[in-house]
Amino acid sequence: MSGAARYPFSAVVGMDDLKLALLINAVSPGVGGVLVRGEKGTAKSTIVRALAALLPPVRVVAGCRFSCDPADPDPACPDGPHRPDGAAAATRPARLVELPVGASEDRVTGSLDIERALTEGVKAFEPGLLAAAHRGVLYVDEVNLLHDHLVDLLLDAAAMGRCHIEREGVSVQHAARFLLVGTMNPEEGELRPQLLDRFGLTVEVAATRDPDERAEVVRRRLHFEADPEGFAARWAEAEAELAERIAAARRRLPGVRLGEAALRQITAVCAAFEVDGLRADLVTARAAIALAAWHGRDAVTTEDVRQAARLALPHRRRRDPFDAPGLDRDRLDQVLGEHTDPEPPGGPGGPGGGRPAEESTGRPPASPEGSPAAPAAAPSPGDAPAAEGKPADPAPTGALYRPRLFTVPGVGTGAPGRRSKARTPHGRVSGARPGRRDLHLMATLRAAAPHQHARGRTGPGLVIAPEDLRAALRDGREGNLVLFVVDASGSMAARRRMGAVKGAVLSLLLDAYQRRDKVGLITFRGRGAELALPPTSSVEAGARRLERLPTGGRTPLAAGLLRAAEVLRVERLRDPARRPLLVIVTDGRATTGPDPAQAAALLRGVAAVVVDCESGPVRLGLARRLAALLEARAVRLEELAADGLARIVRDARRDAA
Incomplete structure (x- = not known):
């Protein structure tokens, strides 16, 4: 396949919401970019790479490595100063620059040659990817896997529109304004909230379930792979029309009017969905104006506001990684209806208008689901453990809290994070x-x-x-591999206790997300242990598994420990630098299977915490004996919260008084 030919944007089947979001940003880069969330194999990268060919060409100062605009050059440009007369101007195609997940900081921001600075006294600077992306598109595939230090660089550049490089007292800065586009698979982990909020729009994509549409996708892809240049030539006319429409919409954009009624709709919607800050209002307004320009209108309509809100608000509603993204469309229509303005002439059915959003934008986003962390109704006092072989209905989840920090001893060399x-x-x-x-x-x-x-x-x-x-x-x-081994047997199945256990594990999962850990979940009950969640960066997946966790049956503690030893062995081969932290949640009972002491010997030397869930007036101390076998720390379930010990001391003092 020729490296010069890209799959045409116009040839992508379906994906209407994603196409619309990218086109909005092509018309108005100030919208702030697009985050594309979806399962693997859904052409996310293909359609993003195809966008660059549609963007209008860029006029730059000839020879400037930082793409300065001849009409308004950057006064701090390292290649400057440039005269703002356009005499030495050149035109080049818009760039799409890809930022690899494993890129070094020097590769992203640029590098100063300290050796030459010391020996020759010159300031030699080599531009990085942010300089190359200025006035173009910066594309980050698997953006959720980007290391924290690179996320910080992107946040700074997105906030200030400039890149600052500081090396041993030598300082360089240049303009860095770009359209940020990221793609991600949510199963591999979520984004930091600060970076998530920097994306103007977000789109959920999934493969179509229509056999005819799937067949057309496969047919076009095979034709493209067999003859890339010929396939691109067959779509050249459609691509040219689309590029011209983008250019025309850009020219129309400054004249589009955002009326007072439309502005009130935008602010009312953002207030109704309780989004944080005012960035959502600004992004929705810019997107609505761009939509009006795209459809050939000179004023923003209710339909523009509706479409803009659907793309700008879902990712800003999430309060934690356990919340499902989405927007209640009935609620959106209700708020818009309460602040309706009359459609101007040439509205959705007029020049440049299209089908209603329900018809033209493809599959609607999923309705928001209740967070698994939401407190449930208190269990009744008569709840009892399930009988052998008959798992009880999943217990409701207890309240979340900030847990104590557990770390791996020593100094590691793993992926950057916030734990050990x-x-x-x-x-x-x-x-x-x-x-x-x-x-x-x-x-x-x-x-x-x-x-x-x-x-x-x-x-x-x-x-x-x-x-x-x-x-x-x-x-x-560094971030660690936090492997949870959770006892789901009958001895743990009292609904109050299991609800508290779920709340504890979800609290630890949320803590792991914030500290950039990988997480895994093993449960054991009945006759064996199950790897409910293979090690992943997606705490959302872990929360779903835990919410549906059945309980009941005997307690094969040794099976859970053996399964943990096997998972850790495999993970050491996959990622030797990532150190594990084992969190065992159990009351210590073992009613079936081999002796847990033999299985514990396989885990000796692994940093571990045993969360003791034993309750009642008479306690056997079995979980603490397990902790001794593992040379691990033992923590009572009620002591797991960060302020748990202080609360226990306060209660004891009050009782003594």
């Missing part, structure tokens, strides 16, 4: 070692200083040899 101590590319400088990346200036100077006389130094510059270069050692935090 680690050597990371970012963090507090604690030392230096030989190396060329992330240069430690003072350590390099100290290494070179004793050799200046021997090297014949005569001028003001230092004579630096390759062996003098020192890289910084940084102390930071």
Whole structure:
């Protein structure tokens, strides 16, 4: 397949919501980009890459590596200063720059050559991906897997429209305004809320279930793979028409009127759905104006506001990663109806208008579901454990809380996160070692200083040899693999206790999400153990499994421990640098299977916490014995909250008084 031919945007079957969101941003980049959420194999990357060919060409200062606009050049451009007369202007196609998930910071922001700065006294700067994406599209595939330090860079650039590079006292900055497009599979984890909010629009995509439509998708793809240039040529006319329509909408955009009634609709909708801040109002307004321009209208209509709200608000309604994205369309129509303005001439059925949103935008987003973390009704006192072999209905989930922080001892080298101590590319400088990346200036100077006389130094510059270069050692935090092993047997099945256990595990899951951990879930009951959730970054998936967790039957504790040992063995092969933290939630009873002591021996040396769920006036201390076998920390269920110990002490003092 030729690398020059891209699959045409017009040839993509279906995906109407996604196409519309991308076209809105093509008309008005100020909308703020698109986040595309969906299962694997749904052409997310294909359609995003096809967008660049439709964007109008960009006029730049000839020879400027930072794509300065000849009419308004950046006064701080490292390649400047440029004269704003357009005499040395050039035109080039709009760029789509891809940011790899594993990119280094220098690759993203650019790099300063410290070695040349020390030896030659010159400021040599090599632009990065943010400079290349200026006035174009920055595309991040699997954006939810992006490391935290790169997320921070994107947040800064998106907020300020500039990229700042600081290296050992040398500072460079340049403009970095781009259309940010990200794709992700929610099963692999969610985005940080700060980055999620920076995406103007969001779209949920899924493969069609219509056999005829699926057949057309396969047919076109096979034709494209067999003859990319010929396939692109057959769609060239449709692509040209679409590109011209985008250009015409851009020209029309400044003249589109956002009336007072339409503005009131936007603010009423945002207030009704209780979104945080005012960014949602601004994004919805910009998207509605872009939609009016796209449809050839000179004023925003109710239908423009409806479509804009459907794309701009769903991801801003989520309060935590357990909430399902979506928008209640009946509620949206109700609010719009309460603030309806009359349609202007040439409305949805007029020039440039199209079918109603229900017909033209494809599959509606899923209605929001209740959060699994929502408190349920209190159980009745007569609830009892299920009989052997007959699992009880899932117990309601207890309230969430902030849990205590559990860490893995020692210093790791895993992926950046917020749990255990680690050597990371970012963090507090604690030392230096030989190396060329992330240069430690003072350590390099100290290494070179004793050799200046021997090297014949005569001028003001230092004579630096390759062996003098020192890289910084940084102390930071890493994300871990947090593997939950949850007892779901009859001894745990009292609804009050299991509800509290679910609340505890969900609280720990949320904590793992915030600390950028991978999580896995093993449950054991009856005759064996089940890997309910293979290790993943998606706490939302873990919450769903836990919410449906059946209880009852015997307690095969050893089977749960053996399954945990096997999962950890496989994960060590897949990701040796990611250290595990084992969290066992049990009352310590074992009523079937081999001796848990033998299984515990396989887990000795793994950082572990045993959450003791034993209750009642007489306690056997079985969970604490298990913790001793594992050389693990034991924590009572009621002590798991961050303020649990303080509360226990306060209660004891009150009782003593």
